[in-house]
Amino acid sequence: MSVQRALLAAVALLRVTAQAAGVSGTAFGFATGTTGGGNAAAAAPSDIAQLTEWLTDSIPRVILIDKEFNYLGSEGKCFNCKCCVPDSNTCGSSGQNAIALASSSWCGTYPTTTCTYDKAALEGINVSSHKSIVGVGSAGVIRGRGLRLANGVSNVIIQNIHITDLNPQYIWGGDAITLDGTDQIWIDHVKISLIGRQMFVAGFDSSGRVTISNSEFDGRTSWSASCDGHHYWTILGYGKNDKVTFTGNYIHHTSGRSPRLEFDNYWHVYNNYWFSNTGHAFDVGEGTNALIEGNVFDQVKTPLLTPGKTFAVSSSDMSTCNSMLGRSCSANTLTTSGTLSASDQSVLSSFPSGGSRFNLLDAGRVKSSVLSNAGIGKLRRSRASKKKDRQYAGITPSVPASSAAGSGASPTGPPPQFSWTTIVVKPTPLPSGPPARPQGS
Numbered sequence: 442m443s444v445q446r447a448l449l450a451a452v453a454l455l456r457v458t459a460q461a462a463g464v465s466g467t468a469f470g471f472a473t474g475t476t477g478g479g480n481a482a483a484a485a486p487s488d489i490a491q492l493t494e495w496l497t498d499s500i501p502r503v504i505l506i507d508k509e510f511n512y513l514g515s516e517g518k519c520f521n522c523k524c525c526v527p528d529s530n531t532c533g534s535s536g537q538n539a540i541a542l543a544s545s546s547w548c549g550t551y552p553t554t555t556c557t558y559d560k561a562a563l564e565g566i567n568v569s570s571h572k573s574i575v576g577v578g579s580a581g582v583i584r585g586r587g588l589r590l591a592n593g594v595s596n597v598i599i600q601n602i603h604i605t606d607l608n609p610q611y612i613w614g615g616d617a618i619t620l621d622g623t624d625q626i627w628i629d630h631v632k633i634s635l636i637g638r639q640m641f642v643a644g645f646d647s648s649g650r651v652t653i654s655n656s657e658f659d660g661r662t663s664w665s666a667s668c669d670g671h672h673y674w675t676i677l678g679y680g681k682n683d684k685v686t687f688t689g690n691y692i693h694h695t696s697g698r699s700p701r702l703e704f705d706n707y708w709h710v711y712n713n714y715w716f717s718n719t720g721h722a723f724d725v726g727e728g729t730n731a732l733i734e735g736n737v738f739d740q741v742k743t744p745l746l747t748p749g750k751t752f753a754v755s756s757s758d759m760s761t762c763n764s765m766l767g768r769s770c771s772a773n774t775l776t777t778s779g780t781l782s783a784s785d786q787s788v789l790s791s792f793p794s795g796g797s798r799f800n801l802l803d804a805g806r807v808k809s810s811v812l813s814n815a816g817i818g819k820l821r822r823s824r825a826s827k828k829k830d831r832q833y834a835g836i837t838p839s840v841p842a843s844s845a846a847g848s849g850a851s852p853t854g855p856p857p858q859f860s861w862t863t864i865v866v867k868p869t870p871l872p873s874g875p876p877a878r879p880q881g882s
């Protein structure tokens with residue numbers, strides 16, 4: 442190795458070390474420019490009280506989730522409280538009953554019953570602006586409580602964490618990630634499982650510019666509203682004027698709302714992998730402009746329930762894309778699935794171009810790419826990051842080849858020799874808001 446080359450490698454390693462604790466990569470798609478806690482020193486809270494404090498205060502922060510933070514029991518339980526048995530529950534204890542919240546009339550005339558549930562999950566933690574919430578390796582778990590970003594919160598990154606165990610037995614048991622009146626939110630490499638209600642919800646208030654990438658929506662459950670071990674309440678996009686980039690995600694073992702979209706917003710949905718959906722994937726209501734391209738639907742019973750304003754790219758649409766978008770598109774592919782047919786060209790003529798540049802994969806490469814990249818603990822396996830690292834460091838990492846194609850299992854093998862993939866090439870300053878302050882008391 443020449444001196445110059447060795448020096449280059451050493452500098453690269455130093456930078457890797459310096460950035461290892463923070464956010465990997467940079468926000469892209471509609472959430473381009475999102476910097477979260479920016480250059481604030483990364484730190485790990487010691488317990489749930491400190492995590493809650495750091496999430497809700499007004500200081501820009503890079504918060505490391507380096508272990509499981511367990512909120513179960515933190516607000517106590519509701520014992521033998523009022524629930525109801527909705528018509529959908531035809532299978533008793535393997536279905537979902539619903540919590541009869543005082544604030545909601547959802548239960549209507551359904552037969553009442555009693556249930557015991559954890560209180561902390563009912564309301565997410567109110568996250569403030571300018572936060573990066575970043576899991577370390579595959580250790581970052583928030584159990585028993587979700588995250589709620591609302592009322593003007595902006596510039597938040599949620600990366601590489603697993604949110605789980607929000608009263609999965611019960612409808613209204615809790616939502617994992619809620620947006621309701623936000624801007625510039627990047628959700629990346631997040632895993633969500635065992636949730637009572639929505640895995641992701643954008644409420645009626647505008648959520649602005651959002652990117653949801655490389656995340657895993659794992660619908661496997663023992664309490665299924667569709668009585669078949671699949672989760673129904675998956676992704677809900679209701680925000681007015683929302684612009685959402687949804688890409689690289691793995692949505693599996695669900696049975697509905699994957700996603701349900703409505704009310705004057707734009708969703709660019711590309712290069713995602715749906716697997717084993719016993720109900721519907723897209724349910725697009727009035728006002729939503731959905732551009733769906735280069736995705737793979739594998740064993741999805743109903744890829745599109747209602748089309749709203751939707752353009753789902755098929756192989757015959759290439760010239761339409763070129764003439765109306767000024768670029769080529771990528772066709773969706775479907776195997777052992779229902780049909781996906783929607784060609785409302787008004788979507789193409791009105792689609793905002795703010796999504797910046799993006800890499801559109803041919804659908805033939807989507808399944809293996811998504812299975813090896815989506816979810817928690819996969820950051821160092823990201824193909825793009827590895828390539829970037831190699832270019833940057835000028836050396837070839839000894840990472841075992843991914844064996845993820847087709848299996849969905851995490852690749853095994855010896856850990857890579859170095860921490861390769863957490864290079865932030867160009868740290869960007871906070872766009873606005875309070876300046877970063879030093880950490881500590």
Ligand SMILES: *[C@@H]1O[C@H](CO)[C@@H](O)[C@H](O)[C@H]1NC(C)=O
Pocket residue numbers: 564565566567591592
């Ligand atoms: C979050 O903020 C809302 C106001 O937007 C408030 O009603 C709610 O109680 C807060 N939730 C928690 C858990 O603090």
